[in-house]
Amino acid sequence: MKETEILKIDSRGRIVIPRSMRKGLGLKENSHIMLISNPEENELRIIPLPFSEENQTFIKIRIIIADEPGALGQVAKVFGDLKLSLLYGQEVVIKKGQEAEWNVISPFPNIPLEDFKKLIMEKGGARNVIIELPTKQER
Numbered sequence: 001m002k003e004t005e006i007l008k009i010d011s012r013g014r015i016v017i018p019r020s021m022r023k024g025l026g027l028k029e030n031s032h033i034m035l036i037s038n039p040e041e042n043e044l045r046i047i048p049l050p051f052s053e054e055n056q057t058f059i060k061i062r063i064i065i066a067d068e069p070g071a072l073g074q075v076a077k078v079f080g081d082l083k084l085s086l087l088y089g090q091e092v093v094i095k096k097g098q099e100a101e102w103n104v105i106s107p108f109p110n111i112p113l114e115d116f117k118k119l120i121m122e123k124g125g126a127r128n129v130i131i132e133l134p135t136k137q138e139r
Contacts, residue, residue, distance in 0.1 A: 017046075032056065034088060034105070049087060057108045058087065060132040063120060067093050067100040075102065075124035082109055082116075099127070 003024065007015045017027065025048045027033070032049040065071040072091060079086060088105040109116045117129045 032058075036088075057134055058105055059108055059113075059134065061104045061106060061120075062130040062132070063102045063104065063124075063126045064094075064128040065100050065102060065124075065126050067096060067098055071100070071125060072102060075120060075126055078120050078124040079104075079106065081123075082111070082119075084109055 003018075003021055005018050005021065007017075009015055022028070027048055034047045034049055036045040036047065037043075038045070063075055065075060076086070084106050086104055086106055089102060091100055091102045093100045111119075113131055117131060120126045120129045
């Protein structure tokens with residue numbers, strides 16, 4: 001059953017998720033959630049990540065690939081080979097038939113980031129890979 005609440009953002013940009021909602025979603029202290037902002041729809045979605053570990057770190061990766069059949073699958077196979085789950089992925093065609101961009105949120109790989117980037121480019125066929133490291137949240 002859906003629950004609806006009107007919340008207020010405090011002076012530091014925080015909201016408090018009501019206890020009944022946290023309990024219903026299985027959220028505890030230090031649980032990971034993913035926020036998705038959609039300014040076009042004036043919408044903010046909060047998605048629980050119940051399978052994530054407490055101390056797990058995530059990275060955002062922007063991957064430029066050819067806009068051709070199989071290109072996305074080739075890059076996704078690299079993630080599968082490394083046993084990395086994809087928490088979020090969105091593909092955008094930059095130039096039809098030429099170039100696309102795949103934005104991914106993934107757990108940190110168990111190999112150095114430079115090696116990871118190299119694998120995505122060499123085995124995955126990516127043209128470019130930009131990795132955004134996590135930053136300390138503003139306090």
